[in-house]
Amino acid sequence: MEQQPFSNKHKHLEFVQAAINRMAGNLFLLKGWSITLIAALFALAAKDANKSYVLIAYFPLLIFWCLDGYFLSQERRFRALYDQVRQKSEVDIDFSMDTRPFSNDSRNSWAGAILSRTLIIYYAGLAIVMLVLMFLVR
Template identity: 80%
Template sequence: MTDTPNKHKHLEFIQASINRMSGNLFLLKGWSITLIAALFALAAKDTNKAYILIAYFPLFIFWALDGYFLSQERRFRALYEHVRKLREEDIDFSMETGSFRTDPRTNWMAAIRSRTLTIYYAGLAVVMLALAPFIR
């Protein structure tokens, strides 16, 4: 086995970026639930259904942000795979992911339409619709 300290270090840098993007995805989901629940609580407290309509705005904003971070995570995963296959002497420690934009999976719109985000945010929208009639 050859000694590949540069490759290992570069892969660690990329993995740290992947972990950061994953953490952002997790935080956005938590904030979306918190904010939407707070708006529903205000709607119930003040008997003002306008808060329910306002709750859809952050839903779509968080969905778009989640899609952005997921597309970035996918680009870093593609970079990881690229670097993993490089020879030690070809390692340049580049963190540039622009060359992976042409991959359909790393596209922002593809990420927004991903199965996990669609199930989560569309499911949240359905729950909001189902709860709206109970707000008096």
């Protein structure tokens, strides 16, 4: 029997890939918003010579770090789902988008994503830059 050009497996993989793309887009937007908001708070601090704006900037940094970790953990779960669907046979395709079976992996957990190398480098680096700039904005 000849395989259809758009099989159920192919369609399911497209659904999962669309979810992965949304998560990646969210990660990109969060990083952009974090830089924009922190830069705005630093501009206010420099304009008014008020260090409290700089200290307030650490709050959104923490919030964006946690949100980024959440979306990264979701993206990792969908990647694991994609890998599972990729290995299934055509008759086993059920179009499930349930990622709960992949939450047991520590890498896919929220804490695992927050503490991932990429997010630590980005947000800890941003926090260090903020600390240095705090002393320069006197």
